[in-house]
Amino acid sequence: MVAAALALAAVSLLLPFFPVYDPWAWLVWGRELAQGSLETAAGPSWKPLPVLIDAPLSLLGGAAPKAWLLIARAGWICAPLLAGLLAARLSGEATGRWRWVAAGVAAGSVALTWDSFTPPLRQFTGGLSEPLLVALVLGAIWAALDERRGWVLGLGTAAALLRPEVWPFLAVWAWFATRDRPRLRAAAIAAAVLVPLAWFVPDIVGAGTPLEGGETARAGGIEPLDGLAVLGRALAAPLAAAWLGVALLLWRGAFPNQWFAKAPGAGGDRPLAILLAGAGAWIALVALMAIAGFAGLPRFLAPATAVVAVIGGVGIARAGAAASKRGPVVATLVLAVAGFGWRLAELPGDLDVVERQTSSIEHLFDLVEETGGAQLLACQDRVRMTHVREQTALAWKLDAPISSVLIRHRPRYGVAVSTKPVPQGDLFAHSGRWRATRLPCPAATR
Secondary structure, eight states: OHHHHHHHHHHHTTSOOOOOHHHHHHHHHHHHHHTTOOOOSSSSOOOHHHHHHHHHHGGGGGGHHHHHHHHHHHHHHHHHHHHHHHHHHHHOGGGTTHHHHHHHHHHHHHHTOOOSSSOHHHHHHHTOSHHHHHHHHHHHHHHHHTTOHHHHHHHHHHHHTTOTTHHHHHHHHHHHHHSSOGGGHHHHHHHHHHHHHHHHHHHHHHHSSTTHHHHHHHTSSSOOOOHHHHHHHHHHSSOHHHHHHHHHHHHTTSSSTTTTOOOSSTTSHHHHHHHHHHHHHHHHHHHHHHHTTOOOOGGGGHHHHHHHHHHHHHHHHHHHHHOSSOHHHHHHHHHHHHHHHHHHHTHHHHHHHHHHHHHHHHHHHHHHHHHTTTTTTTBTTBEEESOSTTHHHHHHHHTSOGGGEEEOSSOOSSEEEESSOOTTOEEEEEETTEEEEEOOOOGGGO
């Protein structure tokens, strides 16, 4: 499956799309890490795993963005495939062909997760890390069902280097996995040391404070939410049919009476109960973080959304295989088809947005090529930019730290890169909608 995902991701590199804001920052930081320097005070919040991957990829030079997209998109492809396989497995062989219905509902729900901020298509084209996070979490669940505790610990550690919400789940697993497996204790201790070091030490080195990433995440320009708003996003993210599948599972008494009773085989009820409890805990954790001032974006709920899709698929399969009257099941499937159709209908609009963003970065890079880059950094080794979205892409292209690209909505001196005329400036280059304008530079800083 991973090989197939990598092959499909490699083919996708023929598409003329670029990374988005966060992945460009990871590429810049990976390049700096490989060069022995790191500056994290500007840009998005720090995220260890992508930077650790991008550091060796930076040796590829201009091909590094494509290499990151290959990995991120392979994770995006693996996520729905794993969700479908998990739904089929947990449905049990007794459900017959219905388990493949479960697989289709789960995979489709993950691939078409609702996200009003960054829809799945944009996550795929732009190389965001949440789909890779989902693949790691679902892979860890699969390994847990196989009693491969070391694999769970490894995949969980990788996931913990992508999102802090993973930390309590990893801690619980490390405690459980090492109770009767002393040989795993060294690995668990190593993970307990590695995760905080990877999250906090780079910000100490690159920004002077271990809390820089958290402060950046809290000041990300998105209004804080209350817990109910996060709950609303969690309800909307999977297909409605997935939630109905969960309801069917509970309605048929799949596990309320034997909530944590051991069940024979991978299709038993104990794994489902644990997964449902875990999804609820994840949603609650994101809600609490939103109340504390963090963004609470829909993609932060992605692992819980995927687990709900898996359990919903299982509920549909078991109800369909067991019901003498399949009215509720048929109604759920009709709703699933309608949900697929509605979300697929949104793809052309999302594609338009992706194409506009691609065109913007193409023209920005052409502007750098036209000026040689040095002219843009002529004043204080910094350039003033009026748009935040392309800040990290420009830093990558200029081979400069992100802090070299200052965001100034009304530049007053230095070189300004903008999409609108800058008053009293000397326009010396343009490409597409982008303009490079020279303003006076203070004599003492020339």
